[in-house]
Amino acid sequence: MAASELYTKYARVWIPDVEEVWKSAELIKDYKQGDGVLNLQLEDGTELEYKLDPKTNNLPHLRNPDILVGENDLTALSYLHEPAVLHNLKVRFFDSKLIYTYCGIVLVAINPYETLPIYGTDIINAYSGQNMGDMDPHIFAVAEEAYKQMARDERNQSIIVSGESGAGKTVSAKYAMRYFATVSGSASEANVEVKVLASNPIMESIGNAKTTRNDNSSRFGKYIEIGFDRRYHIIGANMRTYLLEKSRVVFQNAECMKYAVFLLTRLGPKTAVFQQYHLMLSNTWSYRDELCITFSS
Numbered sequence: 101m102a103a104s105e106l107y108t109k110y111a112r113v114w115i116p117d118v119e120e121v122w123k124s125a126e127l128i129k130d131y132k133q134g135d136g137v138l139n140l141q142l143e144d145g146t147e148l149e150y151k152l153d154p155k156t157n158n159l160p161h162l163r164n165p166d167i168l169v170g171e172n173d174l175t176a177l178s179y180l181h182e183p184a185v186l187h188n189l190k191v192r193f194f195d196s197k198l199i200y201t202y203c204g205i206v207l208v209a210i211n212p213y214e215t216l217p218i219y220g221t222d223i224i225n226a227y228s229g230q231n232m233g234d235m236d237p238h239i240f241a242v243a244e245e246a247y248k249q250m251a252r253d254e255r256n257q258s259i260i261v262s263g264e265s266g267a268g269k270t271v272s273a274k275y276a277m278r279y280f281a282t283v284s285g286s287a288s289e290a291n292v293e294v295k296v297l298a299s300n301p302i303m304e305s306i307g308n309a310k311t312t313r314n315d316n317s318s319r320f321g322k323y324i325e326i327g328f329d330r331r332y333h334i335i336g337a338n339m340r341t342y343l344l345e346k347s348r349v350v351f352q353n354a355e356c357m358k359y360a361v362f363l364l365t366r367l368g369p370k371t372a373v374f375q376q377y378h379l380m381l382s383n384t385w386s387y388r389d390e391l392c393i394t395f396s397s
């Protein structure tokens with residue numbers, strides 16, 4: 101069957117919209133090959149003659165049947181295109197507050213910008229030892245899969261976290277690390293996993309800064325390597341940073357800030373932090389009227 105034969109009366113499509121990005125519409129007349137327009141009705145009842153581009157004659161994307169919408173794996177959808185992906189993610193998030201969805205082995209995460217009660221030790225324990233497909237999509241399921249495969253195949257595993265600024269990469273990486281620290285248990289008195297987690301705030305204070313899109317933006321790329329012993333306990337971690345935005349030290353755009361560690365200077369040299377790290381205020385250095393710190397030793 102030619103794809104165009106699917107465009108019959110009552111078929112539903114997505115058409116581009118300046119405000120809503122994609123708008124749903126229903127065909128009120130069968131489409132015949134060669135037609136220059138589609139006769140559509142929008143959800144608010146408005147009828148519309150939708151002109152097809154005469155050069156490409158591309159038909160709009162078809163909408164998935166409602167029964168498929170809300171699936172926890174995007175690959176289960178009949179039509180997988182941008183409006184289908186966005187609509188499915190939106191329905192899951194708005195109707196059920198679900199921020200995680202799979203697309204095969206890839207986990208798609210929506211930043212909820214609020215603390216959700218889905219990261220506790222009870223949830224970690226629920227995911228521990230389970231198969232990815234048996235549980236709701238979650239960053240813990242991805243972490244569990246990597247942990248399990250490391251143990252089973254005795255091979256290094258990598259989790260790649262990507263997304264635009266403010267998407268939730270740093271937070272996701274921290275939850276994955278928390279998962280490993282919790283399930284791997286303590287190998288020794290040294291509590292290495294606690295130390296690995298405790299290193300995060302220090303890393304962030306010297307590498308994170310407020311931007312217009314993220315109050316705690318990591319201004320560098322981060323490669324975190326976590327080492328496990330033969331019994332799969334954490335024995336150490338190695339963090340390599342790259343592409344640190346050095347220019348931020350001396351220049352910040354409007355409404356952006358310098359690295360968090362420099363803001364400690366506002367607390368003044370008498371604070372414990374200053375004494376602990378032998379820091380003092382310097383009046384001799386001034387970058388764009390901002391205070392700067394020097395090391396006293």
Ligand SMILES: Nc1ncnc2c1ncn2[C@@H]1O[C@H](COP(=O)(O)OP(=O)(O)O)[C@@H](O)[C@H]1O
Nearest residue numbers: 211213214215265266267268269270271314316
């Ligand atoms: N899973 C989440 N739950 C709650 N808040 C989140 C989550 N992911 C991100 N956030 C919020 O969004 C902000 C930006 O996320 P962050 O991980 O720093 O973005 P990125 O590293 O991708 O630039 C965080 O400071 C946090 O307030």
Ligand SMILES: [Mg+2]
Nearest residue numbers: 269270317318
């Ligand atoms: Mg970040």
